[in-house]
Amino acid sequence: MDPRTPAPPASSPSRAYLDHASTAPLRPEAIAALRDLLDLAGQLGDPGRLHVEGRTARDLLEQARSQVAAWLGVGSRQVVFTSSATEAIHSAVHGAITRAPGRPILLAPVEHSAVQRASARAAPTVALPVDRRGRVAPEAVAEALERAGADGEQPAAALVHCQLVNHEIGTLQPVAEVAQVCRRAGVLLHVDAAAAAGHLPVAFEELGADLLSVSGHKLGGPPGIGCLVLRRGLRLPPLLLGGDQERARRAGLENLLGAVGLGAAVAALGDRRAQQDEATRQRTLVATLQAAALAVPGVQVLGEPDPDQRAPHLLCLGLEGVEAEPVLLALDQAGVACHSGSSCASEALAPSPVLAAIGVDADRSLRLSVGWSTTQDEVAAFTRAFGPALARLRALRAALADPDGPGPGR
Ligand SMILES: Cc1ncc(COP(=O)(O)O)c(C=O)c1O
Numbered sequence: 001m002d003p004r005t006p007a008p009p010a011s012s013p014s015r016a017y018l019d020h021a022s023t024a025p026l027r028p029e030a031i032a033a034l035r036d037l038l039d040l041a042g043q044l045g046d047p048g049r050l051h052v053e054g055r056t057a058r059d060l061l062e063q064a065r066s067q068v069a070a071w072l073g074v075g076s077r078q079v080v081f082t083s084s085a086t087e088a089i090h091s092a093v094h095g096a097i098t099r100a101p102g103r104p105i106l107l108a109p110v111e112h113s114a115v116q117r118a119s120a121r122a123a124p125t126v127a128l129p130v131d132r133r134g135r136v137a138p139e140a141v142a143e144a145l146e147r148a149g150a151d152g153e154q155p156a157a158a159l160v161h162c163q164l165v166n167h168e169i170g171t172l173q174p175v176a177e178v179a180q181v182c183r184r185a186g187v188l189l190h191v192d193a194a195a196a197a198g199h200l201p202v203a204f205e206e207l208g209a210d211l212l213s214v215s216g217h218k219l220g221g222p223p224g225i226g227c228l229v230l231r232r233g234l235r236l237p238p239l240l241l242g243g244d245q246e247r248a249r250r251a252g253l254e255n256l257l258g259a260v261g262l263g264a265a266v267a268a269l270g271d272r273r274a275q276q277d278e279a280t281r282q283r284t285l286v287a288t289l290q291a292a293a294l295a296v297p298g299v300q301v302l303g304e305p306d307p308d309q310r311a312p313h314l315l316c317l318g319l320e321g322v323e324a325e326p327v328l329l330a331l332d333q334a335g336v337a338c339h340s341g342s343s344c345a346s347e348a349l350a351p352s353p354v355l356a357a358i359g360v361d362a363d364r365s366l367r368l369s370v371g372w373s374t375t376q377d378e379v380a381a382f383t384r385a386f387g388p389a390l391a392r393l394r395a396l397r398a399a400l401a402d403p404d405g406p407g408p409g410r
Pocket of ligand 1: 112217226
């Protein structure tokens, strides 16, 4: 096979990969771009040098930056490559708090742990309330900013965070409205778009944000790359100091492989129309998953029940009478990969703070997420496996609880 031929979809035909929200399979276009780049490896140098090898690498890096910029509708200079969304978030927090030392950071408890922990380390934080769907109200942001500014210091806060899409329940946040509130208060707004990118068009200018973070591996690019997007003209003190890479905004030799892979992945998303079509396709797949899941007794949607108010690719389910871990293992055995907000189901020590914030039991939750590679066959595999797996586990539980049944030791 010609190594430049895009590879077939990454998921194995016997597996259903319904965990795109954790990480997406590498897109064939990204694989092809990475292969092409590896072929050139001996001819590439430091993009900051004037020799041919350096200039060749620089051209490829800037082409990748233009692809990312075109996708987000910004100028290339607004894009700073980072190692991940986590690093982009830390950079945003560091930059904001260095500009306004001692001022608080406002964020909701449904933000990703990278946002929570980067903020808590840097500044006093103020928790923005969310409703049972995990949504922040712009009025609540305005009130919190007013309270934060009551000491007369300016700005009222160093930063407000508002994610575009929640990574566990898919709730869409009213980012554009929150941006208006922040602009009126003269406070920077950072938008974590890691869970949205690749599933919904992300138009930076329309959101009205000052800062936006993206993760490469969530949308079919390689891991180890992300970016921070800055409002035109906004300059923040860099998190990583050293060389003058990324216009002195992020020190360290650029990750050319990562950038080129990310550029190819976002170029493959196509124009806004194509992205909307893909969102519709993902929404349809999730509607089938939802119908199949709700046909099983004791299963409900957690978070935002209205699919139109949710990201197209995500569905979080509450499962009565069974814990997440055995369900995940049973589904995995049946060839279906998915995730749960339960701490047993992940590396986390505590169950999902997102689910705790909306008052639901993370230990009985299941998250399904689709993406660019998901097929109807994969959805059908879930549909076949889910009901019987749940029924088996519930029967087992009932038998173990029944003193006359075949309990342990019998
Ligand atoms: C909403 C959100 N923000 C940030 C991150 C961190 O992304 P990365 O793995 O690129 O650091 C994730 C990944 O789980 C996420 O879902």
